[in-house]
Amino acid sequence: MKAIIFLGTASGAGKTTLNAVYCRHLRQIGARPAPFKASNLSLNSYVTADGREIGMGQAFQAWACGLEPTIEMNPVLLKPTGKGTMQLMLLGKPVADLSSTRPMDREKVLATVGAAFDRLQDSCGVVVCEGSGSPAELNLQKTDLANVGLMRLRQVPAVLVADIERGGVFAAIYGTWLLMPPDVRPLLKGFIINRFRGDAVILRYGIDRITELTGMPCLGVVPYRALRFPAEDSMSDTEGRLSGQDVHQAFLDNLDRLLADATDAGLDLATLDRIASLST
Amino acid sequence: MDTITKKVSQEIAAGDIGPNLSCRYHPSHFTGQDCTFCYCPFYPCLDQTFGYDVIRENGEPVWDCQDCLFIHRHAVAQFVMHEIKDKGLAAGDSRLLQEVLSEAKRRYWHRGRALMVVGATSDAGKSVAVAAICRILHRAGYLVAPFKSQNMSLNSRVTVRGCEISMIQMLQAQAAGLTNADEHMNPILLKPKGDTVSQVMVEGKPFGDYTVEQYYKEFVPGPGREAVKRNLDFLLDRYDMVVMEGAGSPAEINIYDADIANMQAAALADADCLLIVNVEWGGSFAYAIGTIELLSPADRARIKGIILNNVRGDPQKLRGGADELAKRVGIPVVGIVPHLDIDLPNEDSEVFRGRNSRGTGSKRIAVIKLPRIANFTDLDPLSLEDTTVVYVTRPEELAGAGAVIIPGTKNTVGDMHWLEQTGLADAIRGLKEKVPIVGICGGYQMMGRVLHDPHGLEGEGPGDTPGLGLFDSESHWDSYDKRVIRDRGELIDGGGEVEGYEIHMGKTDSREQPLFRITSHGRRDETEGSVRSAQMLFGTYLHGVFDRPAFRTKLMNLINAGGAPAPAAPSKDYAAEVDRNLDRLADGFESALDLSFFRKLLRGEL
Numbered sequence: 001m002k003a004i005i006f007l008g009t010a011s012g013a014g015k016t017t018l019n020a021v022y023c024r025h026l027r028q029i030g031a032r033p034a035p036f037k038a039s040n041l042s043l044n045s046y047v048t049a050d051g052r053e054i055g056m057g058q059a060f061q062a063w064a065c066g067l068e069p070t071i072e073m074n075p076v077l078l079k080p081t082g083k084g085t086m087q088l089m090l091l092g093k094p095v096a097d098l099s100s101t102r103p104m105d106r107e108k109v110l111a112t113v114g115a116a117f118d119r120l121q122d123s124c125g126v127v128v129c130e131g132s133g134s135p136a137e138l139n140l141q142k143t144d145l146a147n148v149g150l151m152r153l154r155q156v157p158a159v160l161v162a163d164i165e166r167g168g169v170f171a172a173i174y175g176t177w178l179l180m181p182p183d184v185r186p187l188l189k190g191f192i193i194n195r196f197r198g199d200a201v202i203l204r205y206g207i208d209r210i211t212e213l214t215g216m217p218c219l220g221v222v223p224y225r226a227l228r229f230p231a232e233d234s235m236s237d238t239e240g241r242l243s244g245q246d247v248h249q250a251f252l253d254n255l256d257r258l259l260a261d262a263t264d265a266g267l268d269l270a271t272l273d274r275i276a277s278l279s280t
Numbered sequence: 281m282d283t284i285t286k287k288v289s290q291e292i293a294a295g296d297i298g299p300n301l302s303c304r305y306h307p308s309h310f311t312g313q314d315c316t317f318c319y320c321p322f323y324p325c326l327d328q329t330f331g332y333d334v335i336r337e338n339g340e341p342v343w344d345c346q347d348c349l350f351i352h353r354h355a356v357a358q359f360v361m362h363e364i365k366d367k368g369l370a371a372g373d374s375r376l377l378q379e380v381l382s383e384a385k386r387r388y389w390h391r392g393r394a395l396m397v398v399g400a401t402s403d404a405g406k407s408v409a410v411a412a413i414c415r416i417l418h419r420a421g422y423l424v425a426p427f428k429s430q431n432m433s434l435n436s437r438v439t440v441r442g443c444e445i446s447m448i449q450m451l452q453a454q455a456a457g458l459t460n461a462d463e464h465m466n467p468i469l470l471k472p473k474g475d476t477v478s479q480v481m482v483e484g485k486p487f488g489d490y491t492v493e494q495y496y497k498e499f500v501p502g503p504g505r506e507a508v509k510r511n512l513d514f515l516l517d518r519y520d521m522v523v524m525e526g527a528g529s530p531a532e533i534n535i536y537d538a539d540i541a542n543m544q545a546a547a548l549a550d551a552d553c554l555l556i557v558n559v560e561w562g563g564s565f566a567y568a569i570g571t572i573e574l575l576s577p578a579d580r581a582r583i584k585g586i587i588l589n590n591v592r593g594d595p596q597k598l599r600g601g602a603d604e605l606a607k608r609v610g611i612p613v614v615g616i617v618p619h620l621d622i623d624l625p626n627e628d629s630e631v632f633r634g635r636n637s638r639g640t641g642s643k644r645i646a647v648i649k650l651p652r653i654a655n656f657t658d659l660d661p662l663s664l665e666d667t668t669v670v671y672v673t674r675p676e677e678l679a680g681a682g683a684v685i686i687p688g689t690k691n692t693v694g695d696m697h698w699l700e701q702t703g704l705a706d707a708i709r710g711l712k713e714k715v716p717i718v719g720i721c722g723g724y725q726m727m728g729r730v731l732h733d734p735h736g737l738e739g740e741g742p743g744d745t746p747g748l749g750l751f752d753s754e755s756h757w758d759s760y761d762k763r764v765i766r767d768r769g770e771l772i773d774g775g776g777e778v779e780g781y782e783i784h785m786g787k788t789d790s791r792e793q794p795l796f797r798i799t800s801h802g803r804r805d806e807t808e809g810s811v812r813s814a815q816m817l818f819g820t821y822l823h824g825v826f827d828r829p830a831f832r833t834k835l836m837n838l839i840n841a842g843g844a845p846a847p848a849a850p851s852k853d854y855a856a857e858v859d860r861n862l863d864r865l866a867d868g869f870e871s872a873l874d875l876s877f878f879r880k881l882l883r884g885e886l
């Protein structure tokens with residue numbers, strides 16, 4: 001199985017963007033990537049060619065892969081509809097209104113997720129997955145779909161993305177690792193520090209200490225760039241540069257710029273490829 | 281000395297008076313102070329716990345105890361009055377008075393206790409939590425002071441002694457019921473001058489310029505650590521509780537030994553700590569456990585409780601996760617605090633992250649978002665009016681603005697160049713006489729004809745830079761001098777009072793009508809600022825110029841009338857509004873905190 005999942009230490013850590021950046025790399029080396037996110041909680045959706053709704057982030061990542069967005073890329077969409085209720089959409093169709101008294105039929109939803117993942121895998125070279133929020137939410141872990149849920153379901157190896165901008169980045173990485181269920185923890189293969197400003201040398205001691213504590217290597221310190229990408233939810237940073245006429249192309253140009261800068265800053269694409277089973 | 285003896289005799293004759301509410305200076309120290317002894321009967325006590333010698337210009341030492349609050353504690357004042365009357369001491373009987381002081385000190389003085397709030401990230405809610413705890417403790421009758429070792433901010437305020445400290449400690453001091461914040465509450469202030477260099481202020485005065493590396497290698501282990509210890513000791517001698525605020529995360533393991541703003545400060549004050557986590561971004565349990573587990577064992581033992589902050593929706597949905605977290609780390613979650621929508625002055629450029637406007641009122645006020653914008657808390661009071669404040673970086677964004685404000689900056693010359701490059705300078709010139717234009721501090725300097733910087737003190741190299749040319753004035757930077765002072769004044773053409781503070785390098789020579797008459801410096805005919813009423817042009821060095829209603833009302837009248845003044849309802853007093861909001865903030869925390877835990881914490885029983 002060729003797949004990898006980008007997990008985040010928080011919302012807005014940069015999962016969506018780094019997933020898309022990695023997709024650009026895979027496309028350049030001819031590895032035929034396709035994006036996947038088991039479930040999205042968002043009102044900001046995109047409509048596929050066959051008229052079905054998926055999360056904006058996966059549509060964006062599909063373009064990065066040179067693909068037309070399809071429903072398999074995001075089989076579950078949860079749309080908040082008001083006080084404590086959510087509309088559950090499976091494969092783009094509304095199927096139920098959920099609330100605390102009417103929980104999701106998790107087995108059925110997981111089966112849909114698994115089947116969509118398998119169909120997507122059959123049609124592409126490597127599935128580049130994205131988690132949702134943080135995988136370490138103790139109150140949500142049991143019912144989680146997009147993080148621990150998918151990892152268990154298909155044994156997908158993971159990379160943890162942590163945003164350094166707000167501080168506490170080492171605590172975020174170590175704490176997330178500590179709170180992963182013991183059966184899933186071995187699937188955490190490395191971490192990436194995102195949105196760094198300055199000289200990464202000052203992080204050296206901290207990075208080494210985290211590797212010593214968790215066994216996870218650091219796969220890169222990605223520099224902060226004021227580049228704009230589609231806003232998926234209210235937490236994302238949507239400030240920054242966007243130029244040109246075609247907005248799709250402008251987003252892709254920004255991704256390529258970030259890929260080049262991240263590679264220059266030492267993003268370890270070779271190890272990422274190994275984690276995704278593209279090479280040994 | 282004879283004057284003091286005489287005054288004290290009068291005080292003894294007058295007896296207990298408690299807080300003197302009819303005194304025009306009340307409260308001179310803190311809300312609820314006892315004024316029985318306005319003049320201390322023990323002066324000069326020469327007790328180093330309460331005061332210190334200052335050397336006068338003639339070389340003579342003089343005993344300075346202006347920071348001592350001991351005699352203004354109600355219990356102390358009552359005891360001293362009772363002893364003096366009981367023993368029939370005459371004021372000035374120094375040996376016997378020393379005995380009374382010793383006994384009062386033995387009974388009522390104790391070194392204060394410290395409590396510290398550390399955060400899992402920046403923006404975790406440390407500042408507001410400290411403000412809330414200060415207000416809760418003040419309401420419970422404690423004499424309490426806020427403290428933060430080190431702040432990186434361009435939003436400083438000026439204390440009555442003319443020292444610069446962070447505006448947040450100023451706000452927290454207000455929450456603590458203190459009339460005056462002082463430099464001990466924020467002994468180190470870093471003011472970024474460029475990308476890599478900061479001006480370091482110690483105890484409110486410039487200390488030197490440091491690069492990041494120099495700061496950690498040279499400043500922190502020596503003068504930095506000394507300053508933190510000295511000022512913590514100072515506050516712990518004078519207050520019941522010192523509520524400390526950490527900086528960023530305490531678990532930055534790459535700089536752990538050089539971090540004097542978090543656990544090292546806690547150790548110096550022997551503080552019990554609370555860890556606060558902002559749950560809004562997710563991952564809060566991971567941030568909490570990660571922070572705690574990366575601390576050294578001794579530091580970890582100081583963390584007594586965890587606060588989950590800024591919860592939207594039902595806080596109880598986090599209860600299960602919180603219990604699990606508490607079990608894993610062996611530290612209780614002592615509060616799940618809901619998102620509190622309370623308007624308080626803001627710090628740091630965080631305000632601007634992902635946001636370019638504030639408010640939803642009908643009057644649009646354009647604020648030029650200068651690259652090195654400083655003291656933009658000046659604009660907060662505009663939210664009290666029917667306004668939408670828009671932060672502008674491009675000429676087209678000025679469309680529809682009813683007024684333009686050019687705020688302060690850390691680099692007037694550099695930002696003036698930016699103003700020209702973006703085309704905003706011409707756009708602002710084009711709005712002259714059409715809408716009110718207000719320049720504050722650096723913005724005021726820009727409104728003149730020219731900026732002379734012959735020595736390149738602003739950091740852009742020596743030379744002259746044309747200004748906006750709205751005023752017949754010139755600003756010049758002749759020396760590295762900085763003016764830091766608090767002012768009170770009134771609008772010269774009537775309309776009421778203003779209060780504020782100046783922090784600037786450079787001076788302005790103006791041939792315009794002055795805007796304000798300054799009343800607080802004891803000199804007659806002192807004026808400030810420039811105004812051309814008919815053209816609706818206003819310039820001032822006064823930060824906080826909108827805090828009091830007068831000038832704000834004047835601006836709003838001009839906006840509402842599209843030029844001509846129109847009557848409006850009296851505006852609210854911003855300081856009083858802030859005080860009400862501090863109470864609401866304290867209420868919010870109080871109802872979310874585990875109070876039995878909190879009581880044990882205060883008694884040092886954890």
